[in-house]
Amino acid sequence: xxxxxxxxxxxxxxxxxxAQALAELQLRDASVRVxxxxxxxxxxxxxARSAVSHQDIQDKLVDMDRVTLYRALDCLTEAGLxxxxxxxxxxxxxxxxxxxxxxxxxxxxxxxxxxxxxxxQHGHFKCTRCARVFCLDGSGEAGFLESxxxxxxxxxxxxxQLQTALQxxxxxxxxxxEIELTIKGxxxxxxxx
Numbered sequence: 001x002x003x004x005x006x007x008x009x010x011x012x013x014x015x016x017x018x019a020q021a022l023a024e025l026q027l028r029d030a031s032v033r034v035x036x037x038x039x040x041x042x043x044x045x046x047x048a049r050s051a052v053s054h055q056d057i058q059d060k061l062v063d064m065d066r067v068t069l070y071r072a073l074d075c076l077t078e079a080g081l082x083x084x085x086x087x088x089x090x091x092x093x094x095x096x097x098x099x100x101x102x103x104x105x106x107x108x109x110x111x112x113x114x115x116x117x118x119x120x121q122h123g124h125f126k127c128t129r130c131a132r133v134f135c136l137d138g139s140g141e142a143g144f145l146e147s148x149x150x151x152x153x154x155x156x157x158x159x160x161q162l163q164t165a166l167q168x169x170x171x172x173x174x175x176x177x178e179i180e181l182t183i184k185g186x187x188x189x190x191x192x193x
Contacts, residue, residue, distance in 0.1 A: 019043035030079045037064060041072040042081055042096065050187075051085050051093035051124075051133040085124060085133055095135045124180075127187035134187065 023042035027034045041064075044057050058069055073094055076082035085093045123136035159179065166174050 016043065016047070019047045022046055026081055027079075030081055032075065032079045032081070035072075037068050037072045038075060040064065041069060042076055045076070045082050045094055045096040048095070049132075049134075051095040051135070053091050053093050057094070087126075087131070087133065089131065093133055095133070123183070125183045125185065125187070127190055128184050129186055129190035129193075132187055136181070136183070 020039055020043045023039045023046055024034055026042060027038055032038065040061055041057060044060050045052065048056075054066075054069060054073065057073075058064070058066060061069065064072075073082065073084075076097075077084050077094070081097050082094050083097050085095065087093055125134045125136055126132075127134075159176075162179055163176055166176055
Protein backbone atom coordinates (compact mmCIF):
# COMPACT_ATOMS: atom_id res chain seq x y z
CA UNK A 1 0.00 0.00 0.00
CA UNK A 2 1.35 3.41 -0.91
CA UNK A 3 1.67 6.10 1.75
CA UNK A 4 0.13 9.54 1.32
CA UNK A 5 3.61 10.92 0.69
CA UNK A 6 3.97 8.53 -2.26
CA UNK A 7 0.69 9.72 -3.79
CA UNK A 8 1.06 13.39 -4.63
CA UNK A 9 -1.83 15.67 -5.56
CA UNK A 10 0.03 16.63 -8.74
CA UNK A 11 -0.02 13.02 -9.95
CA UNK A 12 -3.75 12.54 -9.35
CA UNK A 13 -5.27 14.13 -12.48
CA UNK A 14 -2.96 12.04 -14.68
CA UNK A 15 -3.05 8.81 -12.68
CA UNK A 16 -6.49 7.38 -11.87
CA UNK A 17 -4.88 4.51 -9.94
CA UNK A 18 -3.13 7.01 -7.63
CA ALA A 19 -6.44 8.83 -7.04
CA GLN A 20 -8.16 5.52 -6.21
CA ALA A 21 -5.34 4.52 -3.84
CA LEU A 22 -5.37 7.89 -2.07
CA ALA A 23 -9.17 7.80 -1.81
CA GLU A 24 -9.07 4.37 -0.19
CA LEU A 25 -6.31 5.48 2.17
CA GLN A 26 -8.25 8.61 3.22
CA LEU A 27 -11.41 6.57 3.85
CA ARG A 28 -9.48 4.14 6.07
CA ASP A 29 -7.74 7.00 7.93
CA ALA A 30 -11.14 8.61 8.60
CA SER A 31 -12.53 5.25 9.82
CA VAL A 32 -15.16 5.28 7.09
CA ARG A 33 -16.29 1.94 5.65
CA VAL A 34 -14.58 1.51 2.30
CA UNK A 35 -17.03 0.84 -0.55
CA UNK A 36 -16.38 0.99 -4.27
CA UNK A 37 -18.85 3.88 -4.64
CA UNK A 38 -17.13 5.97 -1.95
CA UNK A 39 -13.68 5.24 -3.38
CA UNK A 40 -14.83 6.15 -6.90
CA UNK A 41 -16.54 9.39 -5.81
CA UNK A 42 -13.65 10.50 -3.59
CA UNK A 43 -11.15 9.65 -6.34
CA UNK A 44 -13.18 11.77 -8.78
CA UNK A 45 -13.15 14.67 -6.31
CA UNK A 46 -9.42 14.29 -5.65
CA UNK A 47 -8.74 14.31 -9.41
CA ALA A 48 -10.89 17.38 -10.09
CA ARG A 49 -9.02 20.63 -10.48
CA SER A 50 -11.97 22.64 -9.15
CA ALA A 51 -15.20 21.97 -7.27
CA VAL A 52 -17.67 19.82 -9.22
CA SER A 53 -21.44 19.43 -9.20
CA HIS A 54 -23.36 16.22 -8.64
CA GLN A 55 -24.05 16.18 -12.39
CA ASP A 56 -20.35 16.58 -13.22
CA ILE A 57 -19.57 13.50 -11.11
CA GLN A 58 -22.55 11.62 -12.58
CA ASP A 59 -21.21 12.35 -16.08
CA LYS A 60 -17.82 10.92 -15.09
CA LEU A 61 -19.17 7.90 -13.19
CA VAL A 62 -21.86 6.83 -15.67
CA ASP A 63 -22.34 3.37 -14.14
CA MET A 64 -23.27 4.81 -10.72
CA ASP A 65 -26.91 5.62 -10.03
CA ARG A 66 -27.90 9.04 -8.67
CA VAL A 67 -29.00 7.80 -5.23
CA THR A 68 -25.73 5.94 -4.63
CA LEU A 69 -23.83 9.05 -5.69
CA TYR A 70 -25.84 11.28 -3.33
CA ARG A 71 -25.27 8.84 -0.46
CA ALA A 72 -21.54 8.66 -1.15
CA LEU A 73 -21.27 12.47 -1.30
CA ASP A 74 -23.23 12.80 1.98
CA CYS A 75 -20.99 10.23 3.66
CA LEU A 76 -17.79 11.90 2.44
CA THR A 77 -19.06 15.33 3.49
CA GLU A 78 -20.07 14.09 6.94
CA ALA A 79 -16.65 12.45 7.38
CA GLY A 80 -14.84 15.67 6.43
CA LEU A 81 -13.28 14.09 3.34
CA UNK A 82 -15.28 16.36 1.05
CA UNK A 83 -17.16 19.58 1.48
CA UNK A 84 -20.26 21.04 -0.07
CA UNK A 85 -20.09 24.53 -1.55
CA UNK A 86 -23.23 26.60 -2.08
CA UNK A 87 -22.96 28.65 -5.25
CA UNK A 88 -24.75 31.70 -6.65
CA UNK A 89 -26.44 29.50 -9.26
CA UNK A 90 -28.07 27.39 -6.48
CA UNK A 91 -26.15 24.31 -7.55
CA UNK A 92 -24.11 22.63 -4.84
CA UNK A 93 -20.56 21.77 -5.78
CA UNK A 94 -18.23 19.39 -4.00
CA UNK A 95 -14.51 19.37 -3.45
CA UNK A 96 -12.24 16.88 -1.76
CA UNK A 97 -11.61 17.92 1.82
CA UNK A 98 -8.27 17.78 3.50
CA UNK A 99 -9.19 15.18 6.08
CA UNK A 100 -5.63 14.41 7.18
CA UNK A 101 -4.70 18.03 7.66
CA UNK A 102 -7.90 18.71 9.59
CA UNK A 103 -7.17 15.85 11.96
CA UNK A 104 -3.59 16.99 12.43
CA UNK A 105 -4.85 20.33 13.69
CA UNK A 106 -6.91 18.76 16.46
CA UNK A 107 -10.31 19.08 14.86
CA UNK A 108 -12.83 16.43 13.95
CA UNK A 109 -14.33 15.73 10.56
CA UNK A 110 -13.06 18.95 9.00
CA UNK A 111 -14.74 21.19 11.57
CA UNK A 112 -13.14 23.29 14.26
CA UNK A 113 -14.83 23.08 17.65
CA UNK A 114 -15.34 26.28 19.59
CA UNK A 115 -17.35 26.50 22.81
CA UNK A 116 -19.08 23.20 21.98
CA UNK A 117 -20.29 24.35 18.55
CA UNK A 118 -18.97 23.12 15.22
CA UNK A 119 -16.99 25.86 13.53
CA UNK A 120 -16.32 25.25 9.84
CA GLN A 121 -13.73 27.52 8.31
CA HIS A 122 -12.78 27.32 4.71
CA GLY A 123 -11.99 29.62 1.81
CA HIS A 124 -12.75 29.48 -1.91
CA PHE A 125 -11.81 31.32 -5.10
CA LYS A 126 -14.64 31.72 -7.62
CA CYS A 127 -13.91 32.64 -11.22
CA THR A 128 -16.47 35.21 -12.37
CA ARG A 129 -15.92 34.23 -16.03
CA CYS A 130 -16.21 30.43 -16.04
CA ALA A 131 -17.91 30.03 -12.61
CA ARG A 132 -15.44 27.35 -11.45
CA VAL A 133 -14.79 27.25 -7.71
CA PHE A 134 -11.36 26.39 -6.30
CA CYS A 135 -10.50 25.52 -2.70
CA LEU A 136 -8.05 27.78 -0.91
CA ASP A 137 -6.51 25.02 1.18
CA GLY A 138 -2.96 25.82 2.15
CA SER A 139 -0.33 23.54 0.72
CA GLY A 140 1.65 23.68 3.94
CA GLU A 141 0.58 22.96 7.51
CA ALA A 142 -1.65 26.01 7.85
CA GLY A 143 -4.79 26.41 5.81
CA PHE A 144 -5.52 29.55 3.80
CA LEU A 145 -7.40 31.36 6.58
CA GLU A 146 -4.66 30.60 9.10
CA SER A 147 -2.04 31.89 6.68
CA UNK A 148 -3.72 35.28 6.09
CA UNK A 149 -4.73 36.05 9.66
CA UNK A 150 -1.99 37.31 11.94
CA UNK A 151 -1.32 34.96 14.82
CA UNK A 152 -2.26 36.31 18.20
CA UNK A 153 0.08 36.24 21.17
CA UNK A 154 -2.48 34.10 23.00
CA UNK A 155 -2.19 31.36 20.34
CA UNK A 156 -5.92 31.46 19.68
CA UNK A 157 -7.38 29.34 16.92
CA UNK A 158 -8.42 31.15 13.75
CA UNK A 159 -12.07 30.58 14.70
CA UNK A 160 -11.50 32.13 18.14
CA GLN A 161 -9.71 35.13 16.59
CA LEU A 162 -12.60 35.70 14.20
CA GLN A 163 -15.16 35.30 17.02
CA THR A 164 -13.28 37.92 19.06
CA ALA A 165 -13.21 40.30 16.06
CA LEU A 166 -16.95 39.70 15.50
CA GLN A 167 -17.74 40.61 19.10
CA UNK A 168 -15.56 43.73 18.90
CA UNK A 169 -17.39 44.79 15.75
CA UNK A 170 -21.00 43.91 16.65
CA UNK A 171 -20.92 43.55 20.42
CA UNK A 172 -21.34 40.68 22.85
CA UNK A 173 -23.87 37.98 22.17
CA UNK A 174 -23.08 37.40 18.49
CA UNK A 175 -21.79 33.89 17.80
CA UNK A 176 -20.57 32.60 14.46
CA UNK A 177 -21.06 28.97 13.51
CA GLU A 178 -19.50 29.04 10.05
CA ILE A 179 -16.77 31.11 8.44
CA GLU A 180 -17.06 31.40 4.68
CA LEU A 181 -14.54 33.33 2.65
CA THR A 182 -14.96 33.65 -1.11
CA ILE A 183 -12.53 35.59 -3.24
CA LYS A 184 -13.87 36.40 -6.71
CA GLY A 185 -11.78 37.07 -9.77
CA UNK A 186 -10.47 35.31 -12.86
CA UNK A 187 -8.86 31.90 -12.77
CA UNK A 188 -5.56 31.32 -14.57
CA UNK A 189 -7.31 29.91 -17.66
CA UNK A 190 -9.71 32.86 -17.98
CA UNK A 191 -7.09 35.50 -17.18
CA UNK A 192 -5.06 34.30 -20.18
CA UNK A 193 -7.97 34.93 -22.61
